[in-house]
Amino acid sequence: MKKLINRPEDVVKESLAGLAAAHADLLRVHFDPAYVVRADAPVTGKVGVVSGGGSGHEPLHGGYVGRGMLDAACPGEVFTSPTPDQMEAASRAVDGGAGVLHIVKNYTGDVMNFEMAAELCQADGLAVESVMVNDDVAVEDSLYTAGRRGVGTTVLVEKICGAAAEKGMDLASLAALGKRVAANGRSMGMALTSCTVPAAGKPTFDIGEDEMEIGIGIHGEPGRERKPLATAREIASMMMDAIVPDLPFRRGDAVIAMVNGMGGTPLMELYLVYHELERICRDSGITIARRLVGDYITSLEMAGCSITLLRADDEMLALWDAPVMTPGLRWGC
Amino acid sequence: MKKLINRPEDVVKESLAGLAAAHADLLRVHFDPAYVVRADAPVTGKVGVVSGGGSGHEPLHGGYVGRGMLDAACPGEVFTSPTPDQMEAASRAVDGGAGVLHIVKNYTGDVMNFEMAAELCQADGLAVESVMVNDDVAVEDSLYTAGRRGVGTTVLVEKICGAAAEKGMDLASLAALGKRVAANGRSMGMALTSCTVPAAGKPTFDIGEDEMEIGIGIHGEPGRERKPLATAREIASMMMDAIVPDLPFRRGDAVIAMVNGMGGTPLMELYLVYHELERICRDSGITIARRLVGDYITSLEMAGCSITLLRADDEMLALWDAPVMTPGLRWGC
Amino acid sequence: MEIIDRDDLLAWLRELQRVYAENRDWLTELDAAIGDADHGINMDRGFTAVAEDFEKSPPADMAGVLKSAAMVLIRTVGGASGPLYGTFFLRAAGACTGATKLGPDGVAALFDAGLRGVVERGRAEAGDKTMVDALLPAVAAMQRAASDDGDMRAVLAAGVAAAEEGMRRTGDMQARKGRASYLGERSIGHQDPGATSAFLMIRAAADTWNHG
Amino acid sequence: MEIIDRDDLLAWLRELQRVYAENRDWLTELDAAIGDADHGINMDRGFTAVAEDFEKSPPADMAGVLKSAAMVLIRTVGGASGPLYGTFFLRAAGACTGATKLGPDGVAALFDAGLRGVVERGRAEAGDKTMVDALLPAVAAMQRAASDDGDMRAVLAAGVAAAEEGMRRTGDMQARKGRASYLGERSIGHQDPGATSAFLMIRAAADTWNHG
């Protein structure tokens, strides 16, 4: 295992310490229980927006704490859901009197831990609503599974709900907005190489020199199928063939598109994939109204990418354009 | 070779097309000869700031074109200097009547090509000044080499000169400022894995499962020494032991620090390295006044990192803080 | 032994620390095949924390031991198994509130309460390829043995045998809960990590309490 | 043949396309050892572009052929070798302005002018482990052969032999120019890619012009 770390068991803690030191103007990090919280929390009268999940997906979630996005993030161990005590403490830290919104990626662990946290908060009189993100079209038959995984759309839900909360939207409306965004987002990922969980010390899966995994999850979970390596053009088509009919996205739709790197893929390749995506959308009459190209929700050093499309209405687009000031996403201020 | 590409010979062109499509608000891409130019170029009365170099280091340089940084960037083939015709065309495209500054990383190829371009421009009455960046302390004896390589400090020179040009600084002062920044910056890099040049199809160098290369260049050029893999703490110390005495950085100095990922290293690890850097600086009485942590000058998918320190005076810090709006660096607007 | 008390629960939980440390890599490998390669790491971290907590402040009674373990597990394990094992011990604690000792039927009731908590939290059914597939037959076997007036050894032996059988049968199942469910048919042929850790938990009880 | 004309220059440059395509991987491997693994790719790209350019618009005279090649190389090669070979052909063109044919001494003068351009552009000295270490002895040998009244074959043979010898000797040198210089002593033991492409260039001239 080749990593820039000290001891595997200290990776999350030391990385959080670095995040805190690098962005003291935007956020603070609390340890034991661990959470990242915006520097000026709680903001009186504002709904606190909280997310969290296993570490190893940076900048998600800690890198999206600041102004106009998350008020707090709860980092678990690498690829392991955080725990209810973290979520409860984070929720209290950002409680400005208007309640707290939990943005939860649909993984059994995350869902159950956030559920326990919400029970703990509510038992204590703190209003909590939850938005679940389950946008991964690679999970085909969600009736016989734990449901679709939450992947790329999470970033968009966090940005849009964060902006709405900053503008003063109340908890119930915010939860409804978040659910609308989640319902209109679809993603699919693929990998060229495996990642290595520091504590495990070896690659999560084996993959041949001329193979790729289509439909991979963000924890190196095997995907839909193992295929021979293809060109970027073919890969983009395969992913869009799964994404577009699923919602479905239709001719005339305006979307926010994301080409996301899994951590080990050069930016140069992501722009190349975006070029393919753009062509496919043009041919299908889908308008890319806004876009992100880069590493936004990663899987450690895995090589590969994911594509996310969100059918966006005017409210979503306006909230997308609203100022955001976090380590991972920044514009308008 | 596992890459998200179509044909190796189209990588640069298709990636530039993606960059253009993704950031039409900030920049345009001209092909044949290839250069990236800010959307509103030329800006009348403003010095045009131009850089360029081999591709594969994204976001450098094309990702720094926009407002408050570069007016144009010339991308070469992967790890190969661009050519004088690109540089000449880019220089003309950003000529607002106040001359053009070339920011050149010290590689034989880049230097000679920019030299030829400057000759071509000057022969035609366009005033050109050049700043050479040669900050890589890994190259020990620069008397018997082509001189030190230009690495991380390039990003800082581009930001600071870009801000000064935006504020209206004249060409001669801008060249002097750029040289001052270059003279006060020092960097060192290391790699855990090799990168693979698309057209070559196989890794540039072999490296064992428990080895690392200290002092690596940004093209996978072998570095100072091959060593057994060490902890992030030891690696940060090794790099700082080479960087600090070189300028030297002294107790009481204020610096802009960058922990830069080589392309294949997770952000999580970069923050962990920043945590170590912060500790070392604190112990040495060096104040980190500003910092960047992330992928800013990469080597395709190479795993590893570099550290850059720039001793910054108040003018540099103010220019650092000035608004910048590019795909790769954005704040203050 | 025919009854267990607070010290036996403590001994069991301490034994679990040893067991999960010893089986850390195995559980993680099982999870690598159909999950995210952390189950062994999670269980080891959680039960190490439980043992450390007992070092600092050993609870006074049976329910206290189980509740402390639950709270520590919930705080330290994370993932799916954290809330599940946490809820297991929380409900098990509920099943012996006020008790100072448990006979064979009490032990069966303790595991039954834990199982119910797991099912409520995770909503898994038999055959979903989860820890429930080890726990459910084990609890049924223990209850049967207890109602047949089996002694402690018999009840525990029945639980261990049924858990082991249940654990092995998860190999042929297609996962419908948890991460492994994303694999669809590709999950078939791999034993479930959570069912394995559940079997280890019951076997550790038998090992600890039968050599008292 | 005792003289070369425009068509011979064209034939030589077309042959160079074949030569660099054929030796693309070898040159790139040499560059991988002490540089950045692109020299073969660069040369192949450049001379393919030169040949394509000739396809479209073949220049009318000797100087035109060399100047067109120079401009295309400058535009398409990049790296260190682009300006160097570009300058080589630009100066070579200057050496035959107005000429319609060259004898053995004219050929020697052509390579000499090219070499001077390379040295002016790159400021490398003998022993720096660059293309100069193949070009310099080759030009010296050609000039000597020409002033000894050698015929075309003798002049080119002398150039090829000296270039090959010079190329081989770069193996023992420590690089002091270009990327390879960053390696310090680690550059010793590897033959210089640019010296190798320079040798190939001279040998291609001999091969083309001796079989006319």
Ligand SMILES: Nc1ncnc2c1ncn2[C@@H]1O[C@H](COP(=O)(O)OP(=O)(O)O)[C@@H](O)[C@H]1O
């Ligand atoms: N809904 C559920 N009900 C019961 N057990 C479950 C459920 N989901 C997952 N599990 C169990 O949890 C185990 C995985 O635990 P672990 O690897 O620690 O968590 P995670 O899947 O979050 O990484 C699975 O092997 C399975 O036995």
Ligand SMILES: Nc1ncnc2c1ncn2[C@@H]1O[C@H](COP(=O)(O)OP(=O)(O)O)[C@@H](O)[C@H]1O
């Ligand atoms: N200053 C110089 N003068 C002459 N030749 C040089 C000089 N620097 C480099 N070279 C030659 O260029 C060759 C490398 O060319 P190439 O690989 O195409 O460019 P780059 O080094 O930019 O990747 C070297 O092998 C060497 O012979």
Ligand SMILES: [Mg+2]
């Ligand atoms: Mg997990």
Ligand SMILES: [Mg+2]
């Ligand atoms: Mg090169």
Ligand SMILES: [Mg+2]
């Ligand atoms: Mg797991």
Ligand SMILES: [Mg+2]
């Ligand atoms: Mg080279």
